[in-house]
Amino acid sequence: MIDKIELQWLLSFQCVYEQLSFKLAAEQLQLPTSNVSRHVALLEKQLNLRLLQRTTRKMIATAAGKQLYQSITPLIQAMNDSLEEVSVYGDSLAGHLKIIMPDLPFLAEISAEFCSVHPQIQLSCDTQLNPTEGLLEGFDLVLRFGRGPLDDSGWVAKELLRWPSCIVGAPQLINNAPPPRSLDELSKVPCITSLSVLQGMPWRFKQQQAVQVKSNFKVNSGNMAKAAALKGLGYAILPTHACQEDIDNGSLINIKLDHEPEDLVLYAFYAGRKYPLEKVKVFLEFLKSKCIELT
Numbered sequence: 205m206i207d208k209i210e211l212q213w214l215l216s217f218q219c220v221y222e223q224l225s226f227k228l229a230a231e232q233l234q235l236p237t238s239n240v241s242r243h244v245a246l247l248e249k250q251l252n253l254r255l256l257q258r259t260t261r262k263m264i265a266t267a268a269g270k271q272l273y274q275s276i277t278p279l280i281q282a283m284n285d286s287l288e289e290v291s292v293y294g295d296s297l298a299g300h301l302k303i304i305m306p307d308l309p310f311l312a313e314i315s316a317e318f319c320s321v322h323p324q325i326q327l328s329c330d331t332q333l334n335p336t337e338g339l340l341e342g343f344d345l346v347l348r349f350g351r352g353p354l355d356d357s358g359w360v361a362k363e364l365l366r367w368p369s370c371i372v373g374a375p376q377l378i379n380n381a382p383p384p385r386s387l388d389e390l391s392k393v394p395c396i397t398s399l400s401v402l403q404g405m406p407w408r409f410k411q412q413q414a415v416q417v418k419s420n421f422k423v424n425s426g427n428m429a430k431a432a433a434l435k436g437l438g439y440a441i442l443p444t445h446a447c448q449e450d451i452d453n454g455s456l457i458n459i460k461l462d463h464e465p466e467d468l469v470l471y472a473f474y475a476g477r478k479y480p481l482e483k484v485k486v487f488l489e490f491l492k493s494k495c496i497e498l499t
Contacts, residue, residue: 209250214276216243217255221273222342224263285481298324299483305347307331314494318487325483333424344484346473352408352466359473362488364495367443369465372456374436384439386462387415394438396421396429407441409463443468470495 219229220240230237248255255269265273305311319327333349346359351369354361371390373383384390387409395407395417406414417439421432430447433440434455450456472491474484 205250209247210243213243213247213250214280216240217247217269218273218277218280220244220256220263221265221269297322297483297486299481300326300328301345301483301487302328302343303345303347303487304330304332304343306333306349310494310498311347314491317494318490321490322486344474344481345487348471348473350469350471352414353412354471359475362472362474362492363469364472364492365470365498367445367468369441369468370444370447370451371439371441371459371461371465372433372447372451373439373459374434374456375454377436377438378457383457383459384461387413390439390461391415391417393418394421395419396423396432396438396440398422398429399424408466409461410466411463413463441465 216229216233216235216239219233220226223229223232226237226241226244230240233240244256251268251272253268254266255272257264257266303315305315315327315329319325330343347364377394381393384393390407397407397417397419399422407417408414419438421429421437423429423432426442426446429440430442430450432438433442433447434450439459447456451458472488474488
């Protein structure tokens with residue numbers, strides 16, 4: 205039967221199954237919507253069964269469609285990996301590199317420089333601070349911040365950059381009440397926390413200590429946290445290098461507690477193979493070398 209089915213039919217079906225939309229699948233595949241629809245129809249005709257139930261409002265997979273998707277996905281991934289691994293024996297690195305990373309200027313510059321060095325690389329990059337676990341599937345590499353021990357996952361983690369951190373507060377905040385000197389006191393004063401990244405609300409300190417702080421200002425942005433700290437809205441935990449100038453000029457005060465904050469770490473995560481794909485390995489080496497230059 206395989207000689208009667210084209211690979212593009214399977215690729216179109218796989219994408220439609222994931223997107224539950226011919227239009228979104230067509231955009232991802234960079235094909236006309238009519239082509240994607242025809243591929244799925246031809247596949248269903250050849251198999252003589254319905255894979256997707258369409259209505260005017262929604263699309264759902266049939267039991268046969270679900271089974272086919274679960275069966276072909278690892279095979280297509282393995283085939284793609286094999287082709288890309290073989291491609292490195294050519295004159296230049298080539299292939300599709302799919303990444304999730306924070307929207308930071310230095311990462312943007314590094315990515316653009318890498319693609320200029322390797323023009324045969326096709327880059328697809330989604331900028332997010334806190335991608336959900338399910339979203340990671342289909343990406344080759346995820347760059348994400350961490351503070352303290354990492355959660356167990358099927359991904360391999362490589363440390364790229366590490367920034368010592370500190371607790372800071374504005375003079376006007378400290379003038380209203382004595383600053384905290386312990387983790388217990390810190391839990392009773394207003395703080396500025398992350399909304400969802402870096403494991404959410406708990407602030408993490410060395411020796412595996414953590415504290416649940418009070419917050420009326422929650423943001424997924426270091427810049428916004430620093431701005432709020434400067435306005436005296438609460439104490440903030442920030443990379444020391446990001447607020448050293450403000451500490452030096454007195455706009456922020458470095459608060460010394462009985463425990464030091466955990467460092468902020470930028471990690472690169474890739475799928476848990478014994479060895480990363482060549483395109484991932486080369487990009488990681490390039491990224492690591494550029495990060496060393498920043499320290």
